Amino acid sequence: MEDNNMRVIFSGGGTGGHIYPALALIQRLQERQLADDILYVGTQRGLESRIVPQKQIAFKAIELQGFKRSLSLDNVKTVELFLKSVHTAKKMIRDFKPDVVVGTGGYVSSAVLYAAARLHIPTIINEQNSVAGVTNRFLGHFVDRISIAFPDVAAQFPKQKVVLTGNPRAQQVANMQPSDRLSDYHLTADQPTLLIFGGSRGAEKINQAFIEAVPALNQKPYQVLFVSGRVHFDKIKAALADQKVNANISVQPYINDMPQILPEVAVILGRAGATSLSEITALGIPSILVPSPYVTNDHQTKNAKSLVNQQAAKMITEAELNGQTLVKTADDMMTDAALRQSMAANAKKLGVPDAADRFIEVMQALISD
Numbered sequence: 457m458e459d460n461n462m463r464v465i466f467s468g469g470g471t472g473g474h475i476y477p478a479l480a481l482i483q484r485l486q487e488r489q490l491a492d493d494i495l496y497v498g499t500q501r502g503l504e505s506r507i508v509p510q511k512q513i514a515f516k517a518i519e520l521q522g523f524k525r526s527l528s529l530d531n532v533k534t535v536e537l538f539l540k541s542v543h544t545a546k547k548m549i550r551d552f553k554p555d556v557v558v559g560t561g562g563y564v565s566s567a568v569l570y571a572a573a574r575l576h577i578p579t580i581i582n583e584q585n586s587v588a589g590v591t592n593r594f595l596g597h598f599v600d601r602i603s604i605a606f607p608d609v610a611a612q613f614p615k616q617k618v619v620l621t622g623n624p625r626a627q628q629v630a631n632m633q634p635s636d637r638l639s640d641y642h643l644t645a646d647q648p649t650l651l652i653f654g655g656s657r658g659a660e661k662i663n664q665a666f667i668e669a670v671p672a673l674n675q676k677p678y679q680v681l682f683v684s685g686r687v688h689f690d691k692i693k694a695a696l697a698d699q700k701v702n703a704n705i706s707v708q709p710y711i712n713d714m715p716q717i718l719p720e721v722a723v724i725l726g727r728a729g730a731t732s733l734s735e736i737t738a739l740g741i742p743s744i745l746v747p748s749p750y751v752t753n754d755h756q757t758k759n760a761k762s763l764v765n766q767q768a769a770k771m772i773t774e775a776e777l778n779g780q781t782l783v784k785t786a787d788d789m790m791t792d793a794a795l796r797q798s799m800a801a802n803a804k805k806l807g808v809p810d811a812a813d814r815f816i817e818v819m820q821a822l823i824s825d
């Protein structure tokens with residue numbers, strides 16, 4: 457019998473949006489018994505060094521410094537470090553002997569995928585966003601296939617390499633059933649829940665607005681699960697120390713089991729990172745999006761508009777966000793079940809619940825080419 461099992465190196469990181477799509481693919485490969493051996497290559501500094509080993513996945517770190525927007529002589533040090541990490545990555549690849557190498561974005565994947573391409577190993581990258589990231593734009597020249605989630609982004613890559621798969625994380629969350637996990641966060645299943653989080657690292661402006669909103673949120677007929685981001689947690693705790701926080705509000709640094717929590721959530725208020733949006737659309741969750749203005753080419757605003765234009769989400773700019781606007785927008789949605797239902801249905805129409813299988817098909821086709 458033909459051996460279909462793949463040896464795969466994954467690389468991606470910095471932030472959760474680049475890590476969870478890879479973890480979703482690994483889980484799906486394992487469920488379908490298609491994985492022989494898996495290695496994840498990231499950096500020590502990125503969130504991946506904590507999240508990946510927690511999932512019992514082999515993890516190796518390399519040193520690398522982020523690319524600047526354009527390479528110039530000022531960046532000689534960056535180029536030197538890049539070449540050094542390509543050298544390290546090549547050694548890892550020769551040792552591991554992967555059938556295919558997959559990149560999910562973030563600067564660490566630039567060295568690993570570039571090294572794999574130079575060694576003539578099949579390569580695929582996943583671009584989660586509606587505007588291509590710096591790393592993926594660079595890698596687009598070298599890799600074999602480019603998997604995308606937003607059709608618009610195709611124009612930024614060599615046309616013949618592009619395949620529309622969606623974001624693999626969508627499939628992982630689409631298959632989740634409600635499981636009453638809110639009790640782990642001291643909340644009940646009896647009231648609708650508003651989840652507030654600023655992407656995988658937290659967002660200061662959202663945290664600030666939440667602090668201002670606490671006195672009003674205390675009085676609401678709904679619950680709030682607020683996630684600050686790990687680095688902001690102590691500051692939030694200090695800011696809340698002499699404020700009353702009622703039992704309908706739960707304050708957390710990070711949610712490790714987001715796929716289990718999301719089916720329990722009525723509305724999300726958060727950033728418009730691409731992986732979060734793939735989760736929102738996979739499950740059909742109404743959302744209030746506050747795009748980060750600090751990302752390449754304002755791509756989160758473009759991400760958000762793809763939902764807003766379909767009446768699947770509302771958008772507040774970071775400049776408009778404060779305690780009052782947070783409460784007002786949350787109330788509008790949390791107290792109107794019919795509105796939530798129609799936004800949920802519109803969001804779900806945009807979801808790609810088989811994205812991981814679509815991606816795996818691209819991997820298999822490439823290997824057997």
Ligand SMILES: CC(=O)N[C@H]1[C@@H](OP(=O)(O)OP(=O)(O)OC[C@H]2O[C@@H](n3ccc(=O)[nH]c3=O)[C@H](O)[C@@H]2O)O[C@H](CO)[C@@H](O)[C@@H]1O
Pocket residue numbers: 471472473474476561584585625653654655656657683709710711712713714727728729730731732733735748750751756
């Ligand atoms: C500042 C920055 O560069 N942001 C980018 C980064 O964001 P970021 O990593 O914040 O991206 P996303 O919103 O796309 O993904 C966050 C992921 O972390 C998970 N999560 C979050 C909080 C938590 O407590 N627990 C948890 O598991 C979410 O469920 C989601 O899976 O990558 C995205 C995907 O390329 C980009 O669109 C964003 O613009």
